[in-house]
Amino acid sequence: MSRLLACLKQLQARSLIHNTTLLQPSCNVNSVYLGADPTAASLHVGNLVALMPLVHFFLNGFPVFTVIGDATAQLGDPSGRSTSRKQMAETTRTANSNSIHNQLKDLSSSILSYAQDCNYPFSQMPSSSQWSIVRNSSWYENLKLLKFLSSVGPHVRVSQMLARDSVTTRLQSPSGLSFAELTYQLLQAYDYSYLYENHSVNLQIGGSDQWGNITAGTDLVRRTHPNANVYALTTPLLTSSSGQKLGKSAGNAIWLDPKLTDSYSLYQYFISAPDDLACKCLDMLTLLPLEQLEQIKAEHEKDPSQRIVHKYLASNVVRMVHGKKALELAQIQTKLLHGAHQAPFGFYSEAPQQGDSFPSLPEIRALFKDCKFYRTIDSSIKDQPFSRLLRTLQIYTSRKEATEHILSGAVSLGHKPILDSNYKFPDNSLFVLRAGKRTFVLDSL
Ligand SMILES: Nc1ncnc2c1ncn2[C@@H]1O[C@H](COP(=O)(O)OP(=O)(O)OP(=O)(O)O)[C@@H](O)[C@H]1O
Ligand SMILES: N[C@@H](Cc1ccc(O)cc1)C(=O)O
Structure with missing residues (x-):
């Protein structure tokens, strides 16, 4: 040939x-x-x-x-x-x-x-x-x-x-x-x-x-x-679910530079893509052998909730663009933020019953410190009431907006909803914050 x-x-x-x-x-x-x-x-x-x-x-x-x-x-x-x-x-x-x-x-x-x-x-x-x-x-x-x-x-x-x-x-x-x-x-x-x-x-x-x-x-x-x-x-042009070309002009670009879109976020972008887009991207954006693409799609069809196509797609693109180490990290981060079992600090763990020890605070810090959703709380802001802190950390655009979301139960720290806008973030601790659908790791050093 x-x-x-x-x-x-x-x-x-x-x-x-x-x-x-x-x-x-x-x-x-x-x-x-x-x-x-x-x-x-x-x-x-x-x-x-x-x-x-x-x-x-x-x-x-x-x-x-x-x-x-x-x-x-x-x-x-x-x-x-x-x-x-x-x-x-x-x-x-x-x-x-x-x-x-x-x-x-x-x-x-x-x-x-x-x-x-x-x-x-x-x-x-x-x-x-x-x-x-x-x-x-x-x-x-x-x-x-x-x-x-x-x-x-x-x-x-x-x-x-x-x-x-x-x-x-x-x-x-x-x-x-x-x-x-x-x-x-x-x-x-x-x-x-x-x-x-x-x-x-x-x-x-x-x-x-x-x-x-x-x-x-x-x-x-x-x-x-x-x-x-x-x-x-x-x-063909890759478009968003609303049909817009994905790119700079429409302001919906998913960057390939890990400093702009970290590997976890790139991985998550593909994990949460609609099924039809994920199938198209699996073909277009990976170099997996052609026969394997069909097998993966057939396996996916048996139980779409397992998101098999998405997992292959996300791991192949991150591997190709950011490399093997970055993929390993993105997968560990994904387990910690979306795994099956509740774990300390609002993280999750894959299989606590196997007696795996959960990472320590310095280990978690090292795992997340380069992510765009990792925020440090230094001594100059650590005493701020929670609503103000969320504004300072640019999680909400105003204190009023932060307060509304806190009172509506949309904000949780660890696995607990925070309903008090004056709540004080504990010293020397690190927690996962969920703000609606968004996730952050807050770290008070
Ligand atoms: N969403 C997309 N799907 C397929 N190809 C694309 C997409 N976005 C850009 N390209 C292609 O990538 C190449 C380089 O594009 P370039 O970076 O110059 O512009 P762009 O990202 O399209 O920017 P803008 O959105 O500002 O027009 C071009 O061939 C362009 O057609
Ligand atoms: N016009 C292309 C970029 C480009 C520039 C110079 C070329 O010779 C070819 C392509 C774009 O905006 O997507």
């Missing part, structure tokens, strides 16, 4: 293909690229969907390029947005580019070791040097405006630019479209053409919202190189 056929089979079986420009096993794909603009400090779960086809190409021996759009980010991609993006300070853009660069570097090695653990059917063993990370500012820095306009401009029809979805929807919207946003597609097209000419890249991947920008690139390359074979492949 050719490596392209092997790769396309994986993508097809995992429902990772939304659209392609007649990409068939007989095509001659050389190298592949995917771009992301550094409009945040981290990639997110939605980006991972678009990244997965690139991962399959990488694992089948194709050189791949991830492009950090630090030049394109200055214009702002209008695709899928109802308003213009806010201008970003150069220092923030550079910091974001650096952290996405490091993240992609870590991801490439973590994904490779995860693929080996999954016995991925490599067509040819990839080497990490076949995954390049580049910034598009590197080719715009010294490009003169007249050179750009005269090399791209004559090959692009304005009527086609205006007909792209990202443009038509915005032209009809009250906020309109800026000239910078209109020209965005020309830069992404030029990126493709630059990578084609300098690195033989002839397939660009993206989420389905990128179809217009990607085909602007295939059109440009074909016009400038009439014999070129260049392709486009888009993935």
Whole structure:
């Protein structure tokens, strides 16, 4: 089987293909690229969907390029947005580019070791040097405006630019479209053409919202190189239960950076996903063998309350993105916060009857101290009445709101509801706080 056929089979079986420009096993794909603009400090779960086809190409021996759009980010991609993006300070853009660069570097090695653990059917063993990370500012820095306009401009029809979805929807919207946003597609097209000419890249991947920008690139390359074979492949968009694209613009991103979304929260996101989404993500976001995916789903069907698909999905994504140690930690934290048997401090334990000793306070502190829901109570606030303390710790936005929730019985500390808004958190102790559906670990040092 050719490596392209092997790769396309994986993508097809995992429902990772939304659209392609007649990409068939007989095509001659050389190298592949995917771009992301550094409009945040981290990639997110939605980006991972678009990244997965690139991962399959990488694992089948194709050189791949991830492009950090630090030049394109200055214009702002209008695709899928109802308003213009806010201008970003150069220092923030550079910091974001650096952290996405490091993240992609870590991801490439973590994904490779995860693929080996999954016995991925490599067509040819990839080497990490076949995954390049580049910034598009590197080719715009010294490009003169007249050179750009005269090399791209004559090959692009304005009527086609205006007909792209990202443009038509915005032209009809009250906020309109800026000239910078209109020209965005020309830069992404030029990126493709630059990578084609300098690195033989002839397939660009993206989420389905990128179809217009990607085909602007295939059109440009074909016009400038009439014999070129260049392709486009888009993935379906991962959406929230309300149908919104998961991402930065909608403000519902689940970050891949553990400093922004800790491993426990990433794990929990998938554990609590609706069944249909979990089944889709199991296919798209893991590298488990195709036959095993069907077995897992069949096992899940027998008793959906066991959330078998969710457990495989959550543990595979955390393993792939954050690594083995982080997964172990997320699983211990999950047992402590959601296990079957009540344990001290409002935690749970898996099997107290087996005589396992429950972790000590320093051990629990070490397990949770890097989680976003871990809050310390230092001496400056330790005497505050409970409602005020919850406001200070940013669990509620006002003391009034905290009081209302306390009085309604929605707040518990350990396994007990706290009904007194003046309750004083005990010195030198640590407890799980439940505030409605949210969970926190409060620690008075
Ligand atoms: N929810 C999603 N599902 C599938 N692909 C996605 C999703 N979100 C982003 N992508 C894809 O990830 C790639 C990089 O996206 P990028 O980070 O530049 O923008 P974004 O996250 O879509 O940001 P924004 O929400 O601000 O538009 C693109 O190909 C995009 O289509
Ligand atoms: N336009 C893409 C990011 C991108 C940037 C440059 C490229 O060459 C390719 C893709 C997005 O916003 O999702």
